[in-house]
Amino acid sequence: MKFTVLGSGAMGYRYGVLLQEAGNDVEFVDAWKPNVEAVRKQNGVFVSRDHENKQLVPIKMFYPEEYTGNPDVWVVFTKQMQLESLLQQMAPKFNDNQYVLTCMNGMGHVEKLLNYFKPEKLIAGTALVATVLNGPGDVDFIGARGAGTMNLANYTEKPDEMTHKIVTELKKAQFNPTLTTNFLGTLMAKVVFNSVVNTLCTLFEITMGEFASYPGADELSRQLINEAYDVCERANITMINSRQEELDSVNYVSKVANPLHYPSMYQDMSHNRPTEVDYINGYLVELGRKYRYEASTHAFLTHLVHLAEHTRHH
Known part of the structure; x- marks a missing residue:
């Protein structure tokens, strides 16, 4: 082919x-x-x-x-x-x-x-x-x-x-x-995954394994996953994973599959390239607002990434 x-x-x-x-x-x-x-x-x-x-x-x-x-x-x-x-x-x-x-x-x-x-x-x-x-x-x-x-x-x-x-x-x-x-459910599973791992690892300049080793990592992940799934429910998107399976996926990839990996958003940030946060956390925020739901943690994180970009360029 x-x-x-x-x-x-x-x-x-x-x-x-x-x-x-x-x-x-x-x-x-x-x-x-x-x-x-x-x-x-x-x-x-x-x-x-x-x-x-x-x-x-x-x-x-x-x-x-x-x-x-x-x-x-x-x-x-x-x-x-x-x-x-x-x-x-x-x-x-x-x-x-x-x-x-x-x-x-x-x-x-x-x-x-x-x-x-x-x-x-x-x-x-x-x-x-x-x-x-x-x-x-x-x-x-x-x-x-x-x-x-x-x-x-x-x-x-x-x-x-x-x-x-x-x-x-x-x-x-x-x-x-x-x-x-399940087209949208398949795509959104990765958006939600990235909205946790990519964004947090980028802000703290850490690997996925370093994130997962923090004792409160599950609580952080769960807050972002729950908010994202609340958005998807309102948008009538049937996810391919349950909330727990999404958390399990974050943990498996961070602890077992790729603990030494810096996500792509980190790679963009570290090379002073614009990040894709508006298409990940920012997308969840915009989708939520369409259905009168405020994904406030995702909105906060989107601003933090843009603040980090802004301060790097000054």
Whole structure:
């Protein structure tokens, strides 16, 4: 199958490289010049696993304006803030036969993608896979091979033959995919997860394991999870996990799967890039307000992240 990765950062590299290793034809598109130039200069991307065994993996990388390929599936992994401009640039290359798969953090991307792709061709999900971009053309896969999991669902909640083929390739690439027929519940499970771990680890500049080792971590997590689930109930979103299962997921990933991992929001903050907090905690706040519910802890945390961004820039 032919895949084209749109937005070749940490997760774009992870999906693209592993799909390529599983025998697919994969190309990469990115707008970040240092990244594209590094890949061209070294003839590939350097891939490590848990900071070890760094090796060069040959890949094909293009700027948006020069890309002419026609993939079966676009794999979209850019940052929420950059998505619209990238889609506008790529619009002439999209056609009605192509599928789009995305596991981006936060919410807001689905509505943008639906402006370019048919609803029945959109598959979105969540990736519990830790990856770090060390720098241009240099990525580190965190966790043993096959350690992560992912959930995905069709926008229409009606899996077709092509969806099952995509899931088969993701299985071969060891992403451990679970196909659901609950679109919003699947996406919101990761938003809620990120609204706890990403935000708190970023504010205190700590790893997930350091967060989980705090004796009051469960109480903090529970307060944020309960508020988020209250919002989802009012919005008639059926979650794929119970509140307790969501807490268990936070604990498992933080204590067992990726205790040494700094979440992507921390990586953005530490490099003075804008964070995606408005698409995570901020999204829950806005959704709650639609239903006259104030997710006040999430609102407070959104402000704290913006305050941290503001003070770093002054």
